[in-house]
Every structure is written in structure tokens, then in C-alpha cells.
Amino acid sequence: MSETETPAGTKTAKPAADETPLLKVEGLVKHFPIKKGVLQRQVGAVKAVDGIDFEVRRGETLGVVGESGCGKSTMGRLITRLLEPTGGKIEFDGTDITHLGTGGMRPLRRDVQMIFQDPYGSLNPRHTIGTIVSAPFKLQGVEPEGGVKKEVQRLLELVGLSPEHYNRYPHEFSGGQRQRIGIARALALKPRMVVADEPVSALDVSIQAQVVNLMDDLQDELGLTYVIIAHDLSVVRHVSDRIAVMYLGKIVELADRDSLYRAPMHPYTKALLSAVPIPDPKRRSAKSERILLKGDVPSPIAPPSGCRFHTRCWKATQICSTTEPPLAELKPGQRVACHHPENFEDQQPQDVVLLTAAKEAGKLVPEQTRAEPAAASEETSPAETSPAETSPSEAAPAEAVEATAEVESPAETEVSKETDDK
Structure with missing residues (x-):
């Protein structure tokens, strides 16, 4: 992910040996209906995502950039199946997940996780940090080695927080600390693909570097695949293998990092x-x-x-x-x-x-x-x-x-x- 890595083309060369991409999207569409009147008749639609095609290779980092309102975050929620697509097809590791329901997606939630953009709205204020980060273990019925509490404390320490924060509540933390809690929750089950929606936008510069390096180390250690949505083109250049540029619900350019920034x-x-x-x-x-x-x-x-x-x-x-x-x-x-x-x-x-x-x-x-x-x-x-x-x-x-x-x-x-x- 880093530009300073010696084998700069290593990540882009790996997928060549594995022909099938981890994620494949074809003609993805999401229209939000606009309804008016007493009968709530549809009079139009917001075309947030309007027909996009791309692939995410195994072990790579795909960066997605564009102006606010271009459909980046909607696209991220669609490929994690947090939103129901209006049209198109989504395949994860060869499995069609386009219209899977809650029960059908439950086994795949262990492999696909998301880091949300808003660190304030993504954490339940009534739950302690220990309850929030341990929720994936309970929902998936996973018992980590050494117990749930020990594993949660290890995850908190991994993202730069103190294990003593286990019993604290979200309102006791800053925005940057809440984002790191969200990252710890997303990485709890060691997923295969993580969709990060502005993962470092709420952090100061020094913490941004720590989080980016942390995600880099976890990718090498766990073989993670990232889809990183961001506004900061400098961060995207540092962490991405390939970059997709979106404008008004469409992908207008998709290229590897060096080619896109050079020409x-x-x-x-x-x-x-x-x-x-x-x-x-x-x-x-x-x-x-x-x-x-x-x-x-x-x-x-x-x-x-x-x-x-x-x-x-x-x-x-x-x-x-x-x-x-x-x-x-x-x-x-x-x-x-x-x-x-x-x-x-x-x-x-x-x-x-x-x-x-x-x-x-x-x-x-x-x-x-x-x-x-x-x-x-x-x-x-x-x-x-x-x-x-x-x-x-x-x-x-x-x-x-x-x-x-x-x-x-x-x-x-x-x-x-x-x-x-x-």
C-alpha cells in the first residue's frame, strides 16, 4: 500500500495468479424514490448510483474518490449489502449476494465488514465500548482464544486505545477515538474485505498516519482486501493500488495508482x-x-x-x-x-x-x-x-x-x- 515499499507492484501482481476477483460488480444501480402527496406517489428518483462496473482483486486496495454527492458512500453500502440495489449484480467470491436477505447475508458478515464515516452515529451511546466491539463475536457465535474480554482489550490496544477503556461509553471519547473503536469492531472477526468510508477523515494528521500504517500492517498480516472511500487524494495515493474516480453516480476513470497520478x-x-x-x-x-x-x-x-x-x-x-x-x-x-x-x-x-x-x-x-x-x-x-x-x-x-x-x-x-x- 505504501509508496515506499520496495516491491511496489507486488500487490497488483498477486491477483494475476488468481483469475477470479474477490468482488465483482456489474451494472450496479441505486435510485432513491421521491414521493409526494397524500398517496405518496413516486414523482422522481435520486440516481445516487447509476450503472457502475468494477472488480476488486484479492489482497489489493481500491481507492474511490470524487466530490461530495457523487455516490461513493452509497456504493460502499451497496457492496456490503447494507442497502438493497435497484439493479445490477454483486458477486463476492463467486457468490451472487445481490438480493440476499438478512438471514442469507449473516454467514457472509464475517467476511465483509465496513468502517463508517460518522464516528458519532455508528456507535450506540447506551452500550459500553466492550459491548460494542464484542458484538460481532456474539452475533457470529465465535469464542476467541482467551475469552471475549481479552480479545476486545487486545483489539483496543491494537488501534491505539487503552484496554482500560473497556467499560467506558462512547460519549467519553473524542471523534478520532470513536473512529478507532469502529475500526476495532470491523476487524474483530478478521474479515476478508473491509469497506472503509472516510476512515481517517475525523482524525488529526498524526493519528491518520498511525491508522493508515495499522491498516497496512493488518492487510499484510491477515491478507485483507480494502475498498477505501476518501476525499483526501494524498491519502488515497498512499494507500491504494488502484483508484476509481466517480462523478454523479458514474465511474469516469479506473486505473492503477501510478498511471492515474502520472497521466x-x-x-x-x-x-x-x-x-x-x-x-x-x-x-x-x-x-x-x-x-x-x-x-x-x-x-x-x-x-x-x-x-x-x-x-x-x-x-x-x-x-x-x-x-x-x-x-x-x-x-x-x-x-x-x-x-x-x-x-x-x-x-x-x-x-x-x-x-x-x-x-x-x-x-x-x-x-x-x-x-x-x-x-x-x-x-x-x-x-x-x-x-x-x-x-x-x-x-x-x-x-x-x-x-x-x-x-x-x-x-x-x-x-x-x-x-x-x-
Whole structure:
């Protein structure tokens, strides 16, 4: 998981020997109905997850990133079967668990666990810590060696808490300590797969490192498989073998860590990565390399047609508004859903008519960048030329794009009306 590990490709190479993935998801859909009136008739639906496909290999860590409201947490609850899918298929170790009930899922709960995002809402305030962490043993009828109390105290010590906290209540702990209690509960039965929804977001920086290292050690010791949902792209880069980027209920890019951070292919991924701060004092006076995204994330109740990112994309053309791009493998191990990908040949070179949103986004690009000729068509006049019409080899360097993309809150991704003074 760590970038400093010597065999960096070890985890990604292991699944090659085992052909069957641990988790396989096909066409997963979850729509939450919207009902109104006295008769509670359905008038619409929130399309939280709207058709995603991915696999989780044995022993690997899959990171999932995206803006708030893109469906990451819903996806995590679906693959752990805490929510009933509207459509699609979920297979765990070759077993179809898509529509298993509570009784059918009970034997599998020992193999699939979840660390919840809210450390305050995930713990029962009326139960002691010992009761909370020991609950999995009682529900599964497991008697650990040395007794339940001794094993719970060992788990508490393992996550950085004192064994003396056994008889205390959740309200006596801070948010970070409550999160570690949730981690201890999830790891109690030594599951095969753990879905972690923002596992370190409530912790300070020093504790984040401890928890990440703890999860790393447990993965090596127990052979765990992780699906980590997070906003912090730096943490995701450190812990993940592969990364899935979600936008408005869809996976727009899925690639191994090194390929995605070195050469992102989807414009949205490029915008997210441009927002990651670089802690280098020498770059204090350097020009910003961020990408400005115009507007807010569209409503999941009525998502845009075609590519869902076309309303904010600076490369969007007519085909982007009418045809949804498939999640295709353009490079080995890198799947992208885009008609005009970055760092790759244009998939729709014949379509050079920019949408209005793309033209407005083009205003954010410096003049010398817009002045470069478009390679896609000779019919387009120089005045209409924009970076969206150029091939990746002729596109302007990233340093020329001055922008900002915020992962946490869509409301903060509005475009600044200030332009560069040339």
C-alpha cells in the first residue's frame, strides 16, 4: 500500500495468479424514490448510483474518490449489502449476494465488514465500548482464544486505545477515538474485505498516519482486501493500488495508482488532481496550475444527458451532450469514459463544435494557449480554436491552465470571474 515499499507492484501482481476477483460488480444501480402527496406517489428518483462496473482483486486496495454527492458512500453500502440495489449484480467470491436477505447475508458478515464515516452515529451511546466491539463475536457465535474480554482489550490496544477503556461509553471519547473503536469492531472477526468510508477523515494528521500504517500492517498480516472511500487524494495515493474516480453516480476513470497520478486521462480526474496542494516552500511564488471548473455539480435527480461531466468540461463537444461514453480500456490497466481524453488520441476527432459551457470555460485559458492551432479540423477558424479541439500532443501544458477544483464541496467549485492579466 505504501509508496515506499520496495516491491511496489507486488500487490497488483498477486491477483494475476488468481483469475477470479474477490468482488465483482456489474451494472450496479441505486435510485432513491421521491414521493409526494397524500398517496405518496413516486414523482422522481435520486440516481445516487447509476450503472457502475468494477472488480476488486484479492489482497489489493481500491481507492474511490470524487466530490461530495457523487455516490461513493452509497456504493460502499451497496457492496456490503447494507442497502438493497435497484439493479445490477454483486458477486463476492463467486457468490451472487445481490438480493440476499438478512438471514442469507449473516454467514457472509464475517467476511465483509465496513468502517463508517460518522464516528458519532455508528456507535450506540447506551452500550459500553466492550459491548460494542464484542458484538460481532456474539452475533457470529465465535469464542476467541482467551475469552471475549481479552480479545476486545487486545483489539483496543491494537488501534491505539487503552484496554482500560473497556467499560467506558462512547460519549467519553473524542471523534478520532470513536473512529478507532469502529475500526476495532470491523476487524474483530478478521474479515476478508473491509469497506472503509472516510476512515481517517475525523482524525488529526498524526493519528491518520498511525491508522493508515495499522491498516497496512493488518492487510499484510491477515491478507485483507480494502475498498477505501476518501476525499483526501494524498491519502488515497498512499494507500491504494488502484483508484476509481466517480462523478454523479458514474465511474469516469479506473486505473492503477501510478498511471492515474502520472497521466490522468479524464478531464475531471485532471481537475481533481490539480487541486492537490504540493507542500514545497520553493513553489510559493510559482504560478498556479489548478483547473477552474465552472458551475456546480448537476442534480442527481435529473442528470445531464450524454456525458454527465459535459456541463462543466472545457473540452465538451456536441457528441458529449448526446452520447454517453463507455468505460473503455484505452491503455493497459486504465479505463476511461471520455470522448476527448487527456494524454491520449482523441476518440471523436470529427466532432469539433464546442458547447457553450466549453467555450465559456475556454475563457479561463491564457491567450497564448488559445492561439495554438487546432489539429482536429481545418474548417475551424483561429478565433474559434480552443484547447478542447487540440490533440493531447498539441494541447497547452498544464502550467498554462490556472484553475481550482474542490473535492469536498460542490458549492465551492464556482468559477472565479477574475481572468489573468496579460
